[in-house]
Amino acid sequence: MTPEGVLFWICAVLAVAGALGLIISRKAVHSALWMALTMINLAIMYVANSAPFLGMVQVVVYTGAVMMLFLFVLMVVGVDSSDSLIETIRGQRWTGIVLAIALVALLIAGISAALAVAPDAGLATANELDGGNVPGLARLIFTSYLVPFEVTSALLITAAIGAMVLAHRERWTARLSQRDLSRRRFRSAGHPGNRPNPGVYARHNAVDTPALLPDGTPTLASIPAPVQARGDIRPVDHADMTDIDQVAITSEERS
Amino acid sequence: MNPSNYVILATILFSLGALGVLVRRNAIIVFMCIELMLNAANLAFVAFARMNGNLDGQVVAFFVMVVAAAEVVVGLAIIVTIFRTRRSASIDEPSLLKF
Numbered sequence: 193m194t195p196e197g198v199l200f201w202i203c204a205v206l207a208v209a210g211a212l213g214l215i216i217s218r219k220a221v222h223s224a225l226w227m228a229l230t231m232i233n234l235a236i237m238y239v240a241n242s243a244p245f246l247g248m249v250q251v252v253v254y255t256g257a258v259m260m261l262f263l264f265v266l267m268v269v270g271v272d273s274s275d276s277l278i279e280t281i282r283g284q285r286w287t288g289i290v291l292a293i294a295l296v297a298l299l300i301a302g303i304s305a306a307l308a309v310a311p312d313a314g315l316a317t318a319n320e321l322d323g324g325n326v327p328g329l330a331r332l333i334f335t336s337y338l339v340p341f342e343v344t345s346a347l348l349i350t351a352a353i354g355a356m357v358l359a360h361r362e363r364w365t366a367r368l369s370q371r372d373l374s375r376r377r378f379r380s381a382g383h384p385g386n387r388p389n390p391g392v393y394a395r396h397n398a399v400d401t402p403a404l405l406p407d408g409t410p411t412l413a414s415i416p417a418p419v420q421a422r423g424d425i426r427p428v429d430h431a432d433m434t435d436i437d438q439v440a441i442t443s444e445e446r447s
Numbered sequence: 448m449n450p451s452n453y454v455i456l457a458t459i460l461f462s463l464g465a466l467g468v469l470v471r472r473n474a475i476i477v478f479m480c481i482e483l484m485l486n487a488a489n490l491a492f493v494a495f496a497r498m499n500g501n502l503d504g505q506v507v508a509f510f511v512m513v514v515a516a517a518e519v520v521v522g523l524a525i526i527v528t529i530f531r532t533r534r535s536a537s538i539d540e541p542s543l544l545k546f
Binding site for chain 2: 249
């Protein structure tokens, strides 16, 4: 087996495994990571097919930009939005698998005759013509493919504007000013000012340490609600309090 | 090595992408499967360029990448908009256009 054959079989197995993982994993984030694996393996295969520029673009644009955009939107939409496994159409999964196998069989049967006699001209001469892969692509893009290339710019601008229009949200009410917020805070029956900070005594200043009121009782208003919900509230250690009193007394005696 | 192996791999990846579109119902995963199909087509184009010994296939693959990037931007914006109004990214939910 040639070195390229070894590379092909490793990358092909990994790419198909990534595609299967994309379909099978229940969580969307796992799917995205499997997809990134497939794309990196495709990039390696592009380089092996003497397309180094496309390999780099694949890594930068697909694995770098597109997949990260997918992950970003997953974070917006909700990471734990996994699929329900209940089929809405009965037998959809098996029908889909059968159809996919049929599609592979159809495509390979359709092109196998042509593939059997396919030439392998290689890109060595085509790449040498302009002194490299990138200059060769550049000559083609800016000569014979100039019009499609210019149309592409219009497409990209349209896509950017479309995304802005779709993601834009109209504000129906005026933005609340600081004055409004302050007024609302004082109207509500709650606590108008700042709440006490957690840990207002000397031994600990972690967020789970309640602040002490002037009479020495802890106040729960100083603990953030999530910490309270977890039940992580450090009990007041009265030995610490006596220590603090001792320190205060000794420092008074010194002075 | 015979470059037709790459074309066969491309057909397998394309069919896996189509299978994902058929069986998954999370809109983002369906979208990723469409990307997988585009990538498979790109692999076939690169293999064809190598078979024929000219760079046109690679240029076409490059244009496919540009179009795919534009498509991702608009598609994800649509998904986010649907999620905002329907609180769901399932493709079974948006049946408002049905009747």
